[in-house]
Amino acid sequence: MITPPNYPGIPGASPGTPPGPPDLDVGNSRFRLALARIRLAWRSFRGAWSIYLESRIGVLSLLIIGMFALMAVAHPVLMLTIWDSGTYDPVTGYAFGQSQQPASPSWRHPLGTDPLGRDVLSQLLWSTRSEFVLGITAALVTVAIATTVGAVAAYYGGIIDAFFMRLADLIIALPGISLLIVLSALFKLNLFYLALVIGVLGGFGGTAIILKSQALSIKVKPYIEAARVAGGGHFHIILVHIIPNLLPLSLLYMMFTVTSAIFAEAVLSFLGLLDVRMSWGIMIHTANTGGYLMGGTRYWWLVVPAGASITLLCSAFYMGGRALDEVVNPRLRRRHD
Amino acid sequence: MAITGTEPLHTGALLSVAGLTKRFPVGRHLFRKATSFIHAVDDVTFDLEPGGSLGLVGESGCGKTTVGKLLVKLLEPTSGEILFRLPGLADHAVPDDPSELNEPAVDSASIEGRQLRAFRRRAQMIFQDPYESMNPRRTIYDTIAEPLSVQGMGTLLDRVDRVSEILDQVGLTPPATFLFRHPHELSGGQRQRVAIARALVVGPSFVVADEPTSMLDVSSRTGIMNLMQGLAQDLGVAYLYVTHDLAVARYMCHRIAVMYSGKIVEIGETEELLKNPRHPYTRALLSAVPLPDPGSTREPPDIRGELTAPIDPPARCRFFDRCPMATENCRTSPHPPTEEKSPGHWVACYEV
Ligand SMILES: Nc1ncnc2c1ncn2[C@@H]1O[C@H](COP(=O)(O)OP(=O)(O)OP(=O)(O)O)[C@@H](O)[C@H]1O
Ligand code: SF4
Ligand SMILES: [Mg+2]
Numbered sequence: 112m113i114t115p116p117n118y119p120g121i122p123g124a125s126p127g128t129p130p131g132p133p134d135l136d137v138g139n140s141r142f143r144l145a146l147a148r149i150r151l152a153w154r155s156f157r158g159a160w161s162i163y164l165e166s167r168i169g170v171l172s173l174l175i176i177g178m179f180a181l182m183a184v185a186h187p188v189l190m191l192t193i194w195d196s197g198t199y200d201p202v203t204g205y206a207f208g209q210s211q212q213p214a215s216p217s218w219r220h221p222l223g224t225d226p227l228g229r230d231v232l233s234q235l236l237w238s239t240r241s242e243f244v245l246g247i248t249a250a251l252v253t254v255a256i257a258t259t260v261g262a263v264a265a266y267y268g269g270i271i272d273a274f275f276m277r278l279a280d281l282i283i284a285l286p287g288i289s290l291l292i293v294l295s296a297l298f299k300l301n302l303f304y305l306a307l308v309i310g311v312l313g314g315f316g317g318t319a320i321i322l323k324s325q326a327l328s329i330k331v332k333p334y335i336e337a338a339r340v341a342g343g344g345h346f347h348i349i350l351v352h353i354i355p356n357l358l359p360l361s362l363l364y365m366m367f368t369v370t371s372a373i374f375a376e377a378v379l380s381f382l383g384l385l386d387v388r389m390s391w392g393i394m395i396h397t398a399n400t401g402g403y404l405m406g407g408t409r410y411w412w413l414v415v416p417a418g419a420s421i422t423l424l425c426s427a428f429y430m431g432g433r434a435l436d437e438v439v440n441p442r443l444r445r446r447h448d
Numbered sequence: 449m450a451i452t453g454t455e456p457l458h459t460g461a462l463l464s465v466a467g468l469t470k471r472f473p474v475g476r477h478l479f480r481k482a483t484s485f486i487h488a489v490d491d492v493t494f495d496l497e498p499g500g501s502l503g504l505v506g507e508s509g510c511g512k513t514t515v516g517k518l519l520v521k522l523l524e525p526t527s528g529e530i531l532f533r534l535p536g537l538a539d540h541a542v543p544d545d546p547s548e549l550n551e552p553a554v555d556s557a558s559i560e561g562r563q564l565r566a567f568r569r570r571a572q573m574i575f576q577d578p579y580e581s582m583n584p585r586r587t588i589y590d591t592i593a594e595p596l597s598v599q600g601m602g603t604l605l606d607r608v609d610r611v612s613e614i615l616d617q618v619g620l621t622p623p624a625t626f627l628f629r630h631p632h633e634l635s636g637g638q639r640q641r642v643a644i645a646r647a648l649v650v651g652p653s654f655v656v657a658d659e660p661t662s663m664l665d666v667s668s669r670t671g672i673m674n675l676m677q678g679l680a681q682d683l684g685v686a687y688l689y690v691t692h693d694l695a696v697a698r699y700m701c702h703r704i705a706v707m708y709s710g711k712i713v714e715i716g717e718t719e720e721l722l723k724n725p726r727h728p729y730t731r732a733l734l735s736a737v738p739l740p741d742p743g744s745t746r747e748p749p750d751i752r753g754e755l756t757a758p759i760d761p762p763a764r765c766r767f768f769d770r771c772p773m774a775t776e777n778c779r780t781s782p783h784p785p786t787e788e789k790s791p792g793h794w795v796a797c798y799e800v
Contacts, residue, residue, distance in 0.1 A: 140608045140627075147587050147628035333581040340520055341595035341646070342568035355585050 159359075159438045169434025175427035179239050179420070186236035199230050201237040201389045206230060213403065216412055223412040225394065226401040235416050238390045242424060245302045245376055246369035252310025253318055253368040254361045260315060261322030262353045265330050266345065275319060282316035287371075288378055295384035302376070302387050309372045318364045322357055329356045359439040366432030370425045377421045391417040461495035461533065462654055462686050463519070464553070468492040468528035470514050474759055487758045488514045490710040490766075491528070493786065496686050498533075498653065503697025503718070504690045505733070506707035509757060512690040513576070515707075516656040519688065520573045521556060521564070530556035534570040534653050537563060565599055572647035573656040574676075576690075577663055578639035582631040588615075589627045592646045601650070614645040618675060637668030644676060648683065655680070655687045661696070673700060694733055698722060706730045709758045709766040711783065716793035726789055726800040728773045765798070773799045 163169045190196060198204050205228045206212070206220055212228040214220060222231035264272040294300060294308060329335070330353065338348050379385045380392020383400070387393060398404055398413035470489040473482030489511045496502050504512050517523045519530060531553040559567050572595075575581035582591050592614065593607045602610065608627070615623035618641040631639055640660055647655050657676060661669040677700060680687050689700045697704050698718055705715040706729065714727040725731045758766065765771065765778050778784075778798055786796040 141604060143628055144587065144589060147589075147630075151585065151587070151630055333575045333577055334583045336517075336522055337573075337575055337581045337643075337646070338583075338594060338598075339522060340568065340573045341598055342565055343594065343598045347598055351586075352583050356583070 162438045163434050166434040166437055168430040169437075172427040172429075172431035172434065175423055176431065179424055179427075180243070182236050183240040183243055186233065186240065189233075189236070194230075194233065199233045201229060201234040204229050204233065213410060213413060222416050225397055225413060226403060227397070231394070231412055231416060234389055234394055235391070235420060238394070238417075239420070241302055241387070241390060242373050242376070242420075245306050246372045246424075246428070248303065248306035249309040249313070249372035250365035250368040252307060253313035254365045256311065256314025257318035257322045257364065258354060258357050258361045260319040261324075261326045262349050262357060264319070264323045265326035266349050266353060272323075275315070276323070279316050279320050282312055283320075285312075287312065288375060291375055291379055292382065292384060295379055299386045300379070301385070302390070305376060305379070305385065306372060309368070309375055313364075313368050313371070318368070321364065322360060325360050326353055326357055329353050359435075363432055363435045363439055366428050366435060369428040370432070373421065373425050373428075391421050460497065461531075462498045462500070463533070464495040464529075464531040465519070466493050466529045466531075468515070468518060468530060469526045470511075470518055470523060471526045484760050487710045487761055489518065489525075490758070492707075492710075492712050494705055494712060494715055496654070496688065498686055499681075499684045500686050500703070501680065501701040502688050503701035503704040504688055504707055505692065505694055505697045505704055507692060510707045511710045512692075512707060513658055516573060516658050516688060516690055519556075519654075519656055520571050521559065521567065522573070525557070532556060532559075532567070532571070532654075534567065536566040536570060568595065569599065569601075569650045570652050571654045571656075572650065572652040574640075574643050574647045574658060574660045576659045578636050578643055578660075579631075579663070581643060582639065584631055587628050587630055588634070588642055591631070591642060592649055595646065595650045599650070610649060611645075614649050617648075617679065618642070618645045619671075620645070635668070636664045637672060640664060640668075640672050641675065644672070644679065648679060648685065651683070652685060655685055656690070657687055658690045659692070662691070676700070694722070706733065709761070711766050711796065712786065713767065713797070714793075714795045715786075720790070720793055724790070724793070726793070726795045727767075727797050728771050728799075729767050732772075765796075767797075773797075775799060 190199065196204065198206055206214065206224045209220075209224060209228065212224055213226050214224045214228075216223045220230050220232065222235065225231055225234065260275050264275040290312075291300075291305070291308065295305075298304070300308070335348060335352055338352055343351070376385065376387075376390060377392040377395070380387060380390050381396050381399065383396050385392070394417040395404075395414055398410065403410040403413050468489055469487075469491055471485035471487055474484045474486055475482060492515060494502065504515060506512055514523065518525050533553050537554045537559070554563075586594075589608070589611055592611045596602060596607045596610065601607070611627065612623035615621070615626055620626045620638060620641055626634075626638075626642075631642070634642065643660065660676065661672050664672065673696070676687070676689075679685070689697060691697050691700075694704070701718055703716065704718050704721050705712045706721075706727065707713070708729050714721065714725070714730045721730070722734065725734050763782050764780070765774070765783050768774050768778055771778070775798070781798065784796045784798045786794045789795045789800060
């Protein structure tokens with residue numbers, strides 16, 4: 112039997128100059144490994160992107176989300192250039208020179224003013240940013256929790272799995288909005304805490320169940336067994352093999368969470384239960400408390416901009432999610448060949 | 449290291465399996481214990497010498513993969529014993545010289561913790577499906593270096609060198625062009641070479657090869673088989689080669705064990721077993737294989753029906769329902785004991 116001599120640290124490897132290319136040094140190979148990872152990420156992104164673009168609702172949702180992103184950026188720019196803060200501040204501003212408040216749309220105030228004399232367009236643009244922050248925070252929290260819970264429950268099974276799944280059932284059974292209403296009555300909920308609550312409820316709730324069932328199908332792949340034979344521990348397998356393969360689906364559920372977070376914010380603000388200075392929901396709330404919702408379409412600018420924004424942004428993220436669904440669930444994909 | 453097949457069990461063997469049994473519960477419910485079991489592996493006994501090779505042959509579902517997974521501790525046996533004499537397993541450091549003969553035997557069931565990591569360096573497995581046995585998101589380097597990096601062997605530089613070297617050995621040259629590619633960029637044959645590289649990279653003494661060529665197209669099979677055989681010989685690696693094809697087992701292995709429905713029905717040196725098949729099932733299998741000697745003739749296979757999953761099988765010969773030689777004695781007696789009919793040639797049948 113030939114006895115394989117040893118490399119330092121690696122039994123069974125042979126000594127001497129390896130046949131590898133001579134220019135491989137640590138920094139170089141680390142760099143090339145990173146490069147290969149970026150290349151793979153880029154390539155799978157490009158593949159996913161082209162599938163996504165085939166979906167009309169996907170493109171539409173991107174256009175809408177892009178438009179709102181521009182609106183969010185536009186507010187600070189306008190405040191720094193042509194809007195003076197005394198008049199246009201979304202919370203403390205007052206539109207002098209109007210004969211009555213709320214004033215209907217004019218050149219100076221394209222969407223009119225609210226019952227307190229504040230510029231509606233400024234409120235709308237200012238709120239866009241916080242809607243994004245709210246939605247994305249809630250989504251990140253949801254996905255971080257759900258991915259971890261799903262991977263861990265699927266991997267360990269048994270009592271850990273049973274615990275998290277019963278917890279998820281319990282959360283699903285809770286009436287979401289009503290629970291938030293109760294919470295907002297008990298605590299001062301600002302946007303950040305609202306995002307956390309929605310994130311935690313989503314993360315331990317339905318999203319965890321969906322990600323767990325996906326993780327179950329990854330867990331039985333032969334490469335998981337191969338990793339065990341390689342000597343990989345539980346932590347290694349969950350972190351290196353299960354979670355990266357869960358991420359596409361996680362991304363999809365991020366989109367859906369954004370929708371529910373924005374919607375929940377609108378409802379709670381409308382009921383006046385949130386501790387926020389301005390938001391789309393607050394805009395409608397203000398119109399309502401002033402009795403302007405009763406006036407039919409006469410004071411449309413108090414309601415339509417905010418209402419349409421809520422509807423549009425929610426449906427944009429929802430449609431984006433549906434389009435992503437086609438990317439990560441190949442069986443939903445339309446056949447072209 | 450010649451394999452004579454004549455030594456009694458447990459002497460100088462790298463690996464000795466005795467009475468190995470694995471049952472899978474069927475129809476288990478959350479609050480009810482299973483009452484039926486698939487007897488996937490039932491009272492299996494064999495051993496394997498250092499540097500030796502054993503072919504495990506049988507129909508689909510007879511329990512071959514289960515035996516392999518039991519050996520590398522991917523599954524825990526229901527009962528029975530697996531003894532290893534692998535360097536570094538017993539309580540001293542990994543020796544430089546992997547000559548296993550003086551190693552004390554270690555019971556597989558007792559291997560855990562740090563010992564398990566040492567075991568993972570010594571016992572490896574090549575999986576059946578080259579498409580599913582690699583994480584699609586990791587590079588070839590990541591895949592092959594995984595055993596090295598999870599066990600903290602060598603620096604990154606060592607590992608890159610080692611992976612390049614093993615890529616070269618499995619014929620993926622020049623290694624630099626393969627290191628940072630991804631599985632989907634490789635053909636099935638190339639992937640199986642990667643799988644072999646990954647199994648051998650830690651310098652194991654023993655490898656389970658689970659039908660490594662069954663998913664490949666015919667043109668790349670011979671290459672993979674020759675590669676495996678050559679590397680195993682050069683590196684002194686013993687292997688268990690799982691296949692449903694007697695001809696492949698004959699080409700690859702010193703000894704062959706024929707498995708039927710969880711039982712080993714016949715085991716012996718390759719040429720002896722093929723020349724003098726004794727068990728009716730082996731004979732039936734052989735008549736389906738093209739004959740090595742065109743002059744000789746053999747009666748056509750004479751077995752009825754097909755293998756069904758052995759759920760709570762009756763306590764008689766497992767082959768009884770399909771056996772052309774079955775007698776009244778076979779029906780009323782328990783499964784026949786495995787007896788040495790000629791030196792190193794063991795058969796489990798009442799009628800031979
Ligand atoms: N994890 C498991 N749970 C339940 N039953 C199993 C499990 N693994 C295998 N079995 C059953 O055990 C029996 C043997 O399976 P095994 O995979 O070992 O067969 P095999 O000889 O490798 O077949 P093939 O040639 O198709 O790979 C089969 O009846 C199978 O259904
Ligand atoms: S013991 Fe009887 S039934 Fe079993 S293989 Fe031999 S002859 Fe056939
Ligand atoms: Mg198998």
